[in-house]
Each structure stands twice: as C-alpha cells, then as structure tokens.
Amino acid sequence: MVEASGMMYTNTNTTLVPAFNPSIQRNHLRLCQLPLLRRHHVQFSLSATASETSAFMETIPWGCENDSLENSSSLLKWLSQSGLPSQKMAIDKVDVGERGLVALKNIRKGEKLLFVPPSLVITPDSEWSCPEAGEVLKKNSVPDWPLLATYLISEASLKESSKWFSYISALPRQPYSLLYWSQSELDRYLKASQIRERAIERTNNVVGTYNDMRLRIFSKYPDFFPEEVFNIKSFKWSFGILFSRMVRLPSMDGKVALVPWADMLNHNCEVETFLDYDKSSKGIVFTTDRPYLPGEQVFISYGNKSNGELLLSYGFVPKEGTNPSDSVELPLSLKKSDECYEEKLELLRKYGLSRSQCFPLRITGWPLELMAYAYLAVSPSSMRGKFEEMAATASNETTSNKDLRYPEIEEQALQFILDSCESSISKYNKFLQASGSLDLDVTSPKQLNRRLFLKQLAVDLCTSERRILFRAQYILRRRLRDMKTGELKALTIFNGFRKFFK
Numbered sequence: 432m433v434e435a436s437g438m439m440y441t442n443t444n445t446t447l448v449p450a451f452n453p454s455i456q457r458n459h460l461r462l463c464q465l466p467l468l469r470r471h472h473v474q475f476s477l478s479a480t481a482s483e484t485s486a487f488m489e490t491i492p493w494g495c496e497n498d499s500l501e502n503s504s505s506l507l508k509w510l511s512q513s514g515l516p517s518q519k520m521a522i523d524k525v526d527v528g529e530r531g532l533v534a535l536k537n538i539r540k541g542e543k544l545l546f547v548p549p550s551l552v553i554t555p556d557s558e559w560s561c562p563e564a565g566e567v568l569k570k571n572s573v574p575d576w577p578l579l580a581t582y583l584i585s586e587a588s589l590k591e592s593s594k595w596f597s598y599i600s601a602l603p604r605q606p607y608s609l610l611y612w613s614q615s616e617l618d619r620y621l622k623a624s625q626i627r628e629r630a631i632e633r634t635n636n637v638v639g640t641y642n643d644m645r646l647r648i649f650s651k652y653p654d655f656f657p658e659e660v661f662n663i664k665s666f667k668w669s670f671g672i673l674f675s676r677m678v679r680l681p682s683m684d685g686k687v688a689l690v691p692w693a694d695m696l697n698h699n700c701e702v703e704t705f706l707d708y709d710k711s712s713k714g715i716v717f718t719t720d721r722p723y724l725p726g727e728q729v730f731i732s733y734g735n736k737s738n739g740e741l742l743l744s745y746g747f748v749p750k751e752g753t754n755p756s757d758s759v760e761l762p763l764s765l766k767k768s769d770e771c772y773e774e775k776l777e778l779l780r781k782y783g784l785s786r787s788q789c790f791p792l793r794i795t796g797w798p799l800e801l802m803a804y805a806y807l808a809v810s811p812s813s814m815r816g817k818f819e820e821m822a823a824t825a826s827n828e829t830t831s832n833k834d835l836r837y838p839e840i841e842e843q844a845l846q847f848i849l850d851s852c853e854s855s856i857s858k859y860n861k862f863l864q865a866s867g868s869l870d871l872d873v874t875s876p877k878q879l880n881r882r883l884f885l886k887q888l889a890v891d892l893c894t895s896e897r898r899i900l901f902r903a904q905y906i907l908r909r910r911l912r913d914m915k916t917g918e919l920k921a922l923t924i925f926n927g928f929r930k931f932f933k
C-alpha cells in the first residue's frame with residue numbers, strides 16, 4: 432500500500448502501478464516511481480513523425496472493445512483449466528469502469544479472494560513463446576517495463592500459439608489512458624492542469640523508449656522483431672496496458688506483474704485493499720475491507736493517487752469530492768528580478784530543483800517543501816545565510832529543521848503562494864467557462880463522441896483541482912488577514928503605550 436505521511440508519500444508497496452516517468456520533479460513528491468530505462472538511452476524529444484502520431488490513433492489487431500464481454504467467458508474457461516480455483520466473482524458489465532468483477536455470493540469483510548497462481552501471472556521472468564527473442568532482450572539487459580511491453584506484443588502477435596491468447600483477447604484494444612490523447616487534445620482540454628505536462632512527458636518517454644529499442648535491438652534482429660509488429664502503435668498499446676493494469680507485488684520483493692483476472696477489478700477511492708502474493712496459499716489475493724452482496728461490484732485500490740494521476744494512467748476521474756488522496760500540482764517560480772536570483776538558482780540546482788517547481792496541494796494542506804521554496808523565493812539578500820537550508824528543505828534533502836519558520840518573511844511567503852494559487856485558479860476558470868462552447872464545430876458523430884468524452888473527463892479533473900485551489904486560497908487569505916489584524920493590534924497597543932509614556 433502507498434503510505435501517505437502528511438503531504439508526502441513513502442513509496443512502499445503500491446499496487447496497480449503507473450509509476451514510469453523519470454520526472455522533472457523530485458522523486459519524493461511522486462506517489463511512486465519506477466526506473467524505466469537507463470537514462471542515457473532515452474531520447475526525450477518527441478521524435479515520432481506526424482504519420483506515427485496519427486498511427487497512435489489506430490487500433491491493434493488483437494484485444495477487444497473496452498466494454499465488451501465477448502472474450503471474457505473464454506478467459507475464465509482458460510484460467511480455470513490452467514489452475515485458477517473456483518471464484519466468488521464473475522466478469523460483468525458494471526456502472527463504474529464498464530467491465531468489472533461482481534460478487535456471485537455473499538462476501539464477508541476480511542475474506543481473501545482470487546488465489547491466482549504464479550503460473551498465470553506475467554512477470555519479467557515469464558517464459559517467451561519465442562525464446563530467442565527473450566534471450567536477445569535479456570542479453571541487452573532491457574529493464575522490466577520495456578521488457579514486459581515487448582513481451583506482451585510478442586505474445587499477442589503469436590495469437591493462438593501463445594499461452595496468453597485468451598488473456599490478451601480480453602484486454603482492451605485501446606486502453607483508456609492519456610497516452611491516447613493527441614497533443615492537440617491535451618492542449619485543448621488540459622491546458623489549465625499540470626497533468627498536461629506529465630502526459631506529454633510520458634508520451635515522449637514511450638516514444639523515446641520505442642526509438643531506443645528499435646535502434647539498439649529491433650533493427651538488429653528483424654526476424655524476431657519485425658517492424659510490422661514491433662512498431663510505435665503496438666508499443667503504445669502495450670505501455671497503455673502496463674500503465675493501467677500492472678501491479679507491484681510487495682511480498683514478491685516488489686516484482687512487477689500482470690495478473691489476469693485480478694486486473695478486471697476496478698478502483699474505488701474509499702477502498703483500502705491491495706493485491707499481493709499470499710505465501711500461505713501461494714497465490715495472488717486481496718482481502719476485502721467491506722462485505723459485498725451478490726450482484727455488487729467488488730473493488731480494490733490502485734493506490735493513493737490524485738485524480739490527475741488516475742486520469743493519466745487509467746483514463747478516468749473519480750466523482751468530485753470522493754477521492755481523499757486528491758491533490759493538485761501548484762507551480763512556483765523564482766522571479767528573475769530577484770537580486771539574489773543566480774545565487775538562489777544555483778542552490779536549487781545543487782539540491783536537484785529548478786527555477787520552476789511544482790508542489791502538491793491537498794484539501795488538507797501543503798507540504799513543508801512548498802513552504803521552504805516560497806521562503807527562498809521571497810527572502811531578501813540579508814537572509815543569504817539561510818538560503819541553503821531553505822533550498823535543502825524544499826528538496827526534502829534535509830532531516831533537520833523540520834519546523835522551518837522565518838516569521839520575518841512568513842507573510843510574503845504566504846502571499847507568494849496565494850498569488851500562484853490565484854493565477855492557477857484563473858486558468859481553471861477560463862477553461863471551465865469556455866468548455867461549454869468548445870467543440871461546437873464538430874459534425875462527425877464519432878468525433879463528437881470522442882470530444883464530449885474527453886471534455887467531460889477534463890471538466891471533472893479541472894473542477895476537482897480547482898476545488899483544492901479554492902480551499903488553499905481561502906486558508907491563505909484567512910491567515911494573511913489574521914496576520915495583518917495581529918500586526919494592527921500590536922501597533923495599536925504600541926501606540927497606546929507611547930501615548931501613555933508621553
């Protein structure tokens with residue numbers, strides 16, 4: 432489970448993990464990070480050509496529609512024949528998540544469910560139907576994510592000859608994920624949210640990973656990795672599947688895995704139960720944290736993720752106000768006009784930060800790192816001696832001075848955060864006001880459906896992010912007002928004393 436400690440997250444034993452981006456931000460502010468690639472191989476620029484970009488929109492020749500039950504009975508049949516014990520749940524159409532697992536019988540709170548045997552789990556150690564292809568990747572020390580992405584494509588392309596045919600046939604042909612939003616869709620709908628940058632960065636990384644694999648491996652072994660199969664379109668699909676379905680199993684030393692059947696479970700923000708390997712039953716299980724009646728959909732948690740992160744990896748946004756882990760990224764920047772600009776920037780860089788930095792705001796508050804960054808941004812040259820501890824605290828690279836406070840500049844620091852909040856709020860206001868009139872130009876019903884779908888997701892995301900900003904704005908304004916009235920009171924008392932002594 433992801434542990435939330437204050438505003439920071441300890442990356443312990445998360446479940447469904449989309450933690451892929453080597454990010455511009457600091458690791459400690461991320462919910463969960465996995466190294467994807469050896470960095471020197473990544474080409475971060477978006478090197479896909481226009482035709483490749485449009486190819487992203489095409490579908491691949493395997494899998495099924497997102498809401499289809501057409502392949503689910505053969506999936507269950509294959510799983511049962513391959514060792515999955517009899518289940519208390521069945522795949523069905525559901526209100527939340529289109530397709531999910533529904534209780535067939537009464538399920539008690541605290542009951543263990545699933546018991547998927549390790550032989551039915553895809554991991555980086557799984558045997559390849561084409562062992563030579565697997566050998567090539569191992570010889571090249573390809574990391575887990577691109578290895579699994581390539582494995583999935585290789586097995587999918589073998590159709591019935593692959594052990595995983597029934598599983599892959601029941602996977603969505605186009606997983607919901609921001610990977611499938613074009614650049615212009617991201618610009619159009621997510622301009623106000625920082626998630627837009629993360630989506631672009633993620634797409635760049637997937638394209639970079641593909642280019643790297645093609646250059647280093649696929650082009651050298653075209654018999655094992657023909658371009659008709661191992662192309663950016665199939666890579667995008669396999670990464671979309673990994674982002675939206677892969678789990679990390681804490682009791683298997685954090686091994687990453689695709690768990691057929693278990694990956695039909697949808698997420699609920701109020702549920703706190705995660706998939707894991709159960710040593711006693713030797714299967715992947717989860718323990719229910721509430722009872723279910725027959726016919727009710729059963730949920731797990733994909734981790735304590737914000738609405739933006741859920742949209743980024745899984746392509747959905749929970750209903751407003753239902754996600755206790757929701758947060759919004761607040762961008763803060765050093766001012767170029769600052770007389771100590773160069774000095775401060777150098778210190779920020781020393782601690783791995785940059786001139787512009789995002790910090791998570793939650794409905795319950797903000798992290799100390801954000802406050803430290805604000806202190807640094809507003810501190811005058813007379814406080815030069817404190818710059819380093821501010822930068823270190825902003826980067827979370829210090830254990831001491833957890834109670835960082837500088838009363839002499841607190842008001843300016845809070846005002847600085849408030850200004851950034853208000854500038855973000857005005858971006859959200861602009862988008863949400865304009866959203867009503869967006870897309871009136873579309874005539875094709877298919878395009879209209881897609882646009883309405885994306886717009887609704889964006890409106891839901893922006894509304895929830897703006898709500899957190901409104902809350903922060905309220906708290907900041909109140910604190911500033913209290914500080915000012917406090918100062919006024921102190922001044923009145925001081926003047927009173929002066930008069931008295933006169």
Ligand SMILES: C[S@@+](CC[C@H](N)C(=O)[O-])C[C@H]1O[C@@H](n2cnc3c(N)ncnc32)[C@H](O)[C@@H]1O
Binds near residue numbers: 527530607695698
């Ligand atoms: C691990 S799969 C779960 C099974 C999936 N519904 C299916 O039919 O294949 C994750 C995907 O399920 C959907 N999903 C999961 N939880 C959801 C929720 N609370 N609301 C909407 N969609 C959800 C999203 O499309 C997500 O990408």
